[in-house]
Amino acid sequence: MPRPLHMLPKAHLHLHFTGSMRHATLVELARERGVHLPDALQQDWPPKLRATDERGWFRFQRLYDIARSVLRTPEDVRRLLREAAEDEAAEGSRWLEIQVDPSGYAQRFGGLTETLELVLDAAEHAARGAGIGIAVIVAANRTRHPLDARTLARLAGQYAGRGVVGFGLSNDERRGRARDFEHAFRIARRAGLLAVPHGGELLGAASVAECVDDLGADRVGHGVRAAESPHLMERLADRQITCEVCPLSNVGLGVAERPEDVPLRRLFDAGVPIALGADDPLLFGARLLPQYELAREVYGFDDAEIAELARQSIRSSTAPDGVRKELLAEIDAWLAAPPDEPAAG
Template identity: 35%
Template sequence: MTPTLNPHFVARVRAMPKAELHCHLDGSLRAATLRELSAARGLALPHQHDAALARWMRVDDAHDLAEYLARFEITLAVMQTADELRRIARELVADAAADGIRYVEVRFCPALHTREGLSADAVMEAVLAGLQAGEAPGGVVARLIVCALRSLPWPHSMAMAELAVAYQRRGVVAFDLAGGERGNPARAHAPAFEYARHNNLAVTVHAGEGDGAASIHEAVHQCGANRIGHGTRLREDPALEAYVVDRRIALEVCPTSNVQTRVVHVFAEHPIERYRQLGALVTVNTDNTMMSGVSLTDEFVSCAVHLGWSHETLAQVALQAFDAGFLPYAERQALRASAERDLARMTSPWPALFLPAGHQVDGAA
């Protein structure tokens, strides 16, 4: 018999202060918002009930990263006006607050939102305004990461790096490279990363998700990555793995997404536990709340279920995300200290992960 999750344990994890460092704007819409914005545009969707639409948008049938990414055309179709972008950004931050998230870094590629005439600056202004509008009600600190796409030709990545630098005093905290890895090496975009670093902007790179450890090596040694997005296949190069651990290059791990893109077969085999045991600066993230169908609470609970993480380990990893954030040092230390104080108040006996056999709970506190 499959054990039943204890809803009190899940509620405790949701209340635990957390930080989200790897969350894509165009993959984290509410189902109701996708339905409403699609209807306003006259776009047909296969489901009109939010729960069914959410299930359909969750990508469990992809064979690889490329198929996973294909689903984003549906969301991008309703992210081409300033009003649409502001709403989606605001709702993402509100949803983060409801999930116990104190700090969130949202990433996106502005070039994907100019199809109907918005300028890159107008896109940036709309998303930043939406993030700011979402911050105040829930007390969340929200910042933005600008992505370039590996698959687009030069000078796209330089244009995105320049945009990121232009807005770094207005809410942008880093520059990123995303998209299909295989056949699109990061080294082709190295000058864009040099520009970002020259202007004192942090950089992160998607690597080791759709390609092997050599992709991570390029991200670290040719692009100067301060963090690695995913990094799932880092274990294929033990020397590089040791370098990443020793230099405290944080890993933005997205376990459920990695199962969906077939980088790992099942959650229980995810190498995040190996990296944690080695002392790596690992963080847990959703990647895309809609396409992966998870909240950050879900990801932490899954780590407890499939990897055997205790509540002490969950708390330790949660705090590491505050340490690895791209906020100025004093600000992230203040957020971490606040989170640590609140975690200390949660040290009374945690609820059991699973309910006893035959036991039922009507509600969770």
């Protein structure tokens, strides 16, 4: 009997706010608000996506915008975070860093500041209810002007130490160079926030290098294309810059044809720290636990290696030192217990 993965303590560092919504909640809220859902978000869910061409990314973004449109009240936001926290706890995720772009909801909730404060308050209550830790990453949209990113970086900095732990950069990396957002990341770093831009998903190793060299990335969202460059993998390993690898998202967007093609093993063996993530479960149909199941069943990780993946996620997080120490000890206990008698988490 293999050790049960849902009892392995872990941190989830790559989860987007809207994309964390339960599919059942999307369907229910859409019905209540009279929002028409396309077949891809109903009977054909999860949608078949391929975002490696412009038309495919546009379709992905359209589905995302439809999902965002059903969240209309503060209670919707609270519900989303409450359910996300419950789902995290059920999968053994004990620390969550959820990424949000307040711009997508600012008109609905009274402005950027008001939106962020709503999310932070909802996250605090959700964390308390589920018995896990939750922190927030404010993310800029690389398809918008870099000045917008600076505004968000200043906002994020105002809440550093009050629930916001990092500053990110998301959306189609083909439509906005990382270096164009250097000023925004400088503002965020001065405020003490982690730099966690996306890179190396739809573009290659050079995109990851730009995140590291121009934005001072502490972690890279996705980063799987770093495997195309042994020299870059060596740099990431030497500097212990974590790649937030989301295997089923990579397949869903056509970055990899099959789960077997995601270079998780290559990155791990090269010493690159890894934090497995789900990205957008609402659109890819899988939360965090299936990513760990892939590590065991597809990439051939034994339990000692899976425990190390969980440790890397904890070490790469912004969890307080006491929480990290406790979770690392629980991971050791999970591994030390006989496979048929897992340690209680």
